[in-house]
Amino acid sequence: MNPPSSLLLTDLYQLTMLQGYVDQGMEEQATFEFFVRKLPTTRNFLLAAGLEQALSFLEALRFTSEELEWLSGCGLFRPTLVDYLEKLHFTGDVYAMPEGTVFFPDEPIVRITAPLPQAQLVETRLINLLHFQTLIASKAARSVLVAPGKLLVDFGLRRAHGAEAGLLAARASYLAGFSGSSTVQAAPLFGIPIYGTMAHSFVQAYEDETAAFERFAYANADNVVLLIDTYDTEAGAAKVVSLAPRLREKGIAIQGVRLDSGDLADHARKVRRILDEGGLSDAVIFASGNLDELIVQQLCGAQAPIDGFGIGTRMDTSADAPYLDCAYKLEEYGGKARRKRSEGKATWPGRKQVYRRYDADGRMRSDILTLEDDRQEGEPLIQPVMRAGKRLCAPPPLTALRERARDQLARLPHGLRTLEKGPDYPVQVSATLRDLAKAVDEHRT
């Protein structure tokens, strides 16, 4: 999927800078890297996501005639720039960590090498795409870690920040290990399983709660999960039990109930008993309502008889950490390493690679950040994915990326698998890279 967006979806400074580059023919190869400066206090690791959308964006990069016309007429740019943009397409190389890879601060997950104007122009949208899905995948992974064996469904579209956020949150959370999403469009777009049954308004529209349940079951005989908390949760469960025989006569099985308010552990226990005593021990209990990984962990820890969770707003907005301190920085231009030294925002220069070492049991032990041509022990995490503007292979299926994420989460050090802050994962900086940074600093004062 290439999310529909205009090339004008960028910061104005990209275009004013391009005016400068184009005027002076500054088209030498530039290398930029996307990385996260530091972890939010409530994250022990991050999960890379969004590469697929980033590559689609690069492949399709063209200005339309309407956009060019607007740029011509807006009074900010010279015809030289508009002519340049008319011919522009992306001819660069991309190296990246595969989506679903665990990564840590200062480790680039995407590296772009292209003529300077191209590599610069794509900055805003690349960050916009990589940041958001990485943010959500990293948040979703926390629920996945604390609720093994539970059905986890993304319920967040309505309070996600706009349409694209809702769609990409469905993708990122599925990649991280969720079972699916309530967002219908995620099915045709990404092949994600979709879930959903009824809202309170359905129950309210009927004079009688049992009638609402019965009518819903007739209309959706293969998907009978009934929302029982509109008026009184346990009374709702009792109505489900009394309705069940009537439905069974028509060959309809009640698959489960949903709780959406109150003390979920307490309600779940009472409802489980009511269902079991009413002969509905196969019916599952699904819970939702302002959930996040902390509440899910509590509910699982308390052995609440809940089979699945709908996790919405707090995941789709990454509410405890709604952004990452990430950047896309120039590391090399015209064959020379570059480095930003702004206070608190200094970067490591050059084209980089990350090598990962594992313990004997396959768990991640430490990473080393170094230059591309400085071969180190361990697994190199950054791989070529696009050359001269063309993908090197077809997009991997989302299920394969989900498998990778599962494998990566299984290989996390024990101390990083908890919701509490764990020890810092060791990321060394190689001597080669330190030497280069020093040389760059000495050259430029």
Place this chain on the structure above:
Amino acid sequence: MNPPSSLLLTDLYQLTMLQGYVDQGMEEQATFEFFVRKLPTTRNFLLAAGLEQALSFLEALRFTSEELEWLSGCGLFRPTLVDYLEKLHFTGDVYAMPEGTVFFPDEPIVRITAPLPQAQLVETRLINLLHFQTLIASKAARSVLVAPGKLLVDFGLRRAHGAEAGLLAARASYLAGFSGSSTVQAAPLFGIPIYGTMAHSFVQAYEDETAAFERFAYANADNVVLLIDTYDTEAGAAKVVSLAPRLREKGIAIQGVRLDSGDLADHARKVRRILDEGGLSDAVIFASGNLDELIVQQLCGAQAPIDGFGIGTRMDTSADAPYLDCAYKLEEYGGKARRKRSEGKATWPGRKQVYRRYDADGRMRSDILTLEDDRQEGEPLIQPVMRAGKRLCAPPPLTALRERARDQLARLPHGLRTLEKGPDYPVQVSATLRDLAKAVDEHRT
């Protein structure tokens, strides 16, 4: 602007419920209202926004043949539903508070009355549109209140949650009183002024910082704001001073400098002195870098000589409160008032109106929440905007909505104009409404 989105951008339960309604011909008029249940702890009021996009969505509501085909083939729905959806368009009435209106918990800002399946189906996207812009406008208003007379520019696109979030954040912050946005597309789409000059990478791409400044000035002679913190802020300011005469000879004036790191108040004072002593007292100082309204307030309070602020990530993600506890609830069906009673989530039934009373000096004093036909003293805030699926008037220009927001912010009670938590604004519930809620409860057990 109608953000491009599919009608499949919805929760699955909307469609499973519609299957139920359609099977039983439940098409009587339903009234739903959108409101916020409670304020985030760091908000004293909210600013309504997003109505324009919501109305565009309703006007354009049609399933495409591709969407219908997918629904037919997905195995979840009967042909009766697909046939119904093929003919569907929105025929309902909409009442709303104008965008830019200050509002408080439990006060509906949008009310929809339409045949039940229509009013239900639109829930997810309506919330998605109204929630996000209201969230951002309410956040942006805080910066507007603490920085009177300063240039405030939205810089948040890159870390906004996807494309639509970036665009709608530009709109919502401009509506709330920002001067403009760095997002280029906000200009052709919404007529919003755009701002931007250069990134650190531009400076880094040159061997010499002064050369970068000079080349940028030649390329963008009418927009010379130079980013001076790539290596050393004060040294950067001195280079700007020494460059100025050379540019002046060519008729180019340096309009300002931008600081993006370090102690902004301290740098601004030193840079102001360097610029003034260098004959550049007309050049403005613009600051950016992880700003929000708290930091802007500090900088303004410390009399830091900063003329404008670029506020990005923390505004576009509403980082301190990344979502609102909002809902779209059924309040009436088939002429009968309805009410949800779920624990902690009970709603007020019926079609409602909000009357606002003012003090003698024009400041807001108190609101009363009542039923539509219960005329109370004060200004009714909710007005008809769409009848039988057609807008009652053309979309107001964004500048007019911005004027309204400005007027509303000026009329806030003093205690609510601060960043600190103020007193709760008084919102009474009328006796008429309380009586109706009681009657609804007694009728349904």
